[in-house]
Amino acid sequence: MKFSAILGSLIAVQAAVVPSNLFGAIAKDMTTFNRLTELLPVGEKLIYSGNAEGTQNYVCVEGKYVLDFAEALLISMNAVPYKRDSVHHYFLDKAVAIDGARPTWKYDADGSIISGKALIKKDDPNPKNIQWLKVGITQHTGNTGFFSNVKTVLRVNTDGGVPPATCTGNSTAQVNYKTDYLFFQ
Numbered sequence: 001m002k003f004s005a006i007l008g009s010l011i012a013v014q015a016a017v018v019p020s021n022l023f024g025a026i027a028k029d030m031t032t033f034n035r036l037t038e039l040l041p042v043g044e045k046l047i048y049s050g051n052a053e054g055t056q057n058y059v060c061v062e063g064k065y066v067l068d069f070a071e072a073l074l075i076s077m078n079a080v081p082y083k084r085d086s087v088h089h090y091f092l093d094k095a096v097a098i099d100g101a102r103p104t105w106k107y108d109a110d111g112s113i114i115s116g117k118a119l120i121k122k123d124d125p126n127p128k129n130i131q132w133l134k135v136g137i138t139q140h141t142g143n144t145g146f147f148s149n150v151k152t153v154l155r156v157n158t159d160g161g162v163p164p165a166t167c168t169g170n171s172t173a174q175v176n177y178k179t180d181y182l183f184f185q
Helices: 003-016 020-026 030-039
Strands: 046-061 064-076 086-091 103-107 113-122 132-141 152-160 172-184
Touching: 030 113, 030 132, 030 152, 046 086, 064 172
Parallel strands: none
Antiparallel strands: 046 064, 046 172, 064 086, 086 103, 103 113, 113 132, 132 152, 152 172
């Protein structure tokens, strides 16, 4: 991708919905900037962004924790201060079925629901943080609603969420995480 196209996409992201302080937090150095540009969907417009807090929930399988499901609540980062709407994030199916999970988001204001599949995963430089993701939306529930035309969701600026390295028996781990989700159409 040409630098001018990347720069144009990033400027569009900043101008569309994301407050300028978030753009600075996401792209705080060249490594972060490069990771973000690899995830940005070309030709799509940012329509919603939210700060999320939740848990990544793991089960022990053969001595290693495997992601079972995630739950999070997103609060809007959109520029309109009086519009503090929310989105719930969860998995449509259980993840233990080897990548069988479908990350899902429900826009609470109108009930529109989207689910997708991870297209790109990028490691965070901090090994205690879960990966950044580009999720392609594969299913829309309902033909109307705010999320009805969403094509891509990005998970960026992650903090936490990684389970302990080993486990025993049928143990589980619930690990807190924070992240930013960006929704494009």
